[in-house]
Amino acid sequence: MPELRQVNLSVEEIPDKWYNIQADLPEPLPPPLDPETGESRIANLPKMLIGECLKQEFSQDRWIPIPEDLRSLYAQAGRPRPLFRALNLEKRLGTKARLYYKSEFYSPTGSHKVNTALAQCYYAQKEGFERLTTETGAGQWGTALAYAAALTGMKCTVYWVRAVYSWKPQRRNLMKLFGAEVFASPSDKTEFGRKLFSKDPNHPGSLGIAISEGLEDSLKDPKATYSLGSVLNHVLTHQTIIGLETQKQFEKFGDYPDIMIACLGGGSNFGGFTLPFLGEVLTKGKKIRFIGAQSQVAPNLQGEYRYDFADYAEMTPLLKMYTLGHHLNMAPIKGDGLRYHACSPLLSFLRHKGYIDTIAYPGDEKKVFGLMRDFVRAEGFLPAPESAYAIACAIEEAKKPENAGKAIAFNISGHGFMDMDGYDEVLKF
Numbered sequence: 001m002p003e004l005r006q007v008n009l010s011v012e013e014i015p016d017k018w019y020n021i022q023a024d025l026p027e028p029l030p031p032p033l034d035p036e037t038g039e040s041r042i043a044n045l046p047k048m049l050i051g052e053c054l055k056q057e058f059s060q061d062r063w064i065p066i067p068e069d070l071r072s073l074y075a076q077a078g079r080p081r082p083l084f085r086a087l088n089l090e091k092r093l094g095t096k097a098r099l100y101y102k103s104e105f106y107s108p109t110g111s112h113k114v115n116t117a118l119a120q121c122y123y124a125q126k127e128g129f130e131r132l133t134t135e136t137g138a139g140q141w142g143t144a145l146a147y148a149a150a151l152t153g154m155k156c157t158v159y160w161v162r163a164v165y166s167w168k169p170q171r172r173n174l175m176k177l178f179g180a181e182v183f184a185s186p187s188d189k190t191e192f193g194r195k196l197f198s199k200d201p202n203h204p205g206s207l208g209i210a211i212s213e214g215l216e217d218s219l220k221d222p223k224a225t226y227s228l229g230s231v232l233n234h235v236l237t238h239q240t241i242i243g244l245e246t247q248k249q250f251e252k253f254g255d256y257p258d259i260m261i262a263c264l265g266g267g268s269n270f271g272g273f274t275l276p277f278l279g280e281v282l283t284k285g286k287k288i289r290f291i292g293a294q295s296q297v298a299p300n301l302q303g304e305y306r307y308d309f310a311d312y313a314e315m316t317p318l319l320k321m322y323t324l325g326h327h328l329n330m331a332p333i334k335g336d337g338l339r340y341h342a343c344s345p346l347l348s349f350l351r352h353k354g355y356i357d358t359i360a361y362p363g364d365e366k367k368v369f370g371l372m373r374d375f376v377r378a379e380g381f382l383p384a385p386e387s388a389y390a391i392a393c394a395i396e397e398a399k400k401p402e403n404a405g406k407a408i409a410f411n412i413s414g415h416g417f418m419d420m421d422g423y424d425e426v427l428k429f
């Protein structure tokens with residue numbers, strides 16, 4: 001037999017529960033707080049979040065069952081996804097480390113975000129909603145929600161930061177093909193948006209403005225609910241499907257990771273990939289080094305551990321997290337999904353306790369994309385620009401003499417088929 005290059009699971013082996021690490025933390029997570037002035041953000045949460053998601057946000061249950069119909073949707077989305085051994089890349093690098101990568105690039109929309117989008121649409125529909133509203137920055141979240149809405153027979157409205165809306169027509173058209181309404185934000189559809197739009201129809205917009213529009217839209221329509229794609233506990237819990245599959249796959253490989261790496265913007269793919277393993281570190285004494293790969297334009301894991309808002313417009317409660325400040329201006333990068341000012345409270349807490357390391361790469365992305373090219377030429381899969389950060393970090397770790405003999409696992413959060421222009425700008429084909 002040639003050496004094993006891939007382990008996959010059968011459809012029956014799709015996990016039937018998500019892992020909620022809150023049950024295994026050494027002490028409870030610091031709770032969300034209200035700011036000293038203004039209306040209560042915490043009291044507003046039930047209006048902002050889907051009921052089941054809000055329940056999961058604070059749940060202390062170790063395991064949260066995945067409903068059968070949702071497991072079936074996961075199968076429809078192509079789960080489980082293979083864990084590959086990067087034999088070609090190992091050879092190309094001449095490393096003595098064993099490299100493994102998880103293939104979220106097989107997602108129908110191009111990112112891991114479908115894992116929570118499907119869950120949120122499923123619950124929203126159960127609770128009687130007919131429409132989901134959201135904002136999107138890079139476009140991956142809006143596309144994932146548009147896809148999930150289509151599969152569950154829901155309507156979907158996406159407010160997309162105008163500056164990005166204008167230069168990503170392909171992703172915009174994909175959302176529309178899935179049946180979503182897509183508006184450049186600020187738009188003339190909401191009161192908040194109209195104030196800015198009427199003064200400047202070419203206003204470039206921002207994530208904060210788009211969030212405000214999405215929230216206003218959903219609050220005004222009793223049949224609509226708002227949906228968030230990263231940062232929050234329930235989103236990370238949904239994403240643990242990635243790590244739970246990976247655990248079973250490592251068993252079948254007869255190996256166990258010494259180092260685990262994922263890119264980290266708000267933390268959902270990093271958390272999804274690592275939390276089940278972090279649980280084993282907390283409860284079973286396993287030793288794994290976890291590294292979040294970031295950009296120097298938004299190295300939030302190197303920020304301060306303190307209470308901050310999760311959004312620009314200050315509509316969320318204050319969350320205790322590593323933050324660079326919620327009004328930080330971040331230079332544009334192609335790995336746009338990594339441009340977020342803070343890291344999810346769950347992962348921030350674990351970093352504060354010493355479990356998570358980080359590295360941040362230069363904003364010109366030449367180094368990251370250069371290393372990504374080695375991966376593409378060896379393994380043949382085209383990663384999303386964000387995922388290239390995890391690949392770059394894994395390659396650098398594999399080259400370190402002290403990591404000879406170690407197993408290094410990295411998550412490839414998405415594919416880059418809609419990002420070739422960005423790659424061209426940096427790599428100059």
Ligand SMILES: *Cc1c(COP(=O)(O)O)cnc(C)c1O
Binds near residue numbers: 110229265270413414
């Ligand atoms: C959104 C996105 C990210 C960053 O978000 P996280 O919540 O940190 O995972 C990374 N990779 C891809 C492909 C994305 O779409």
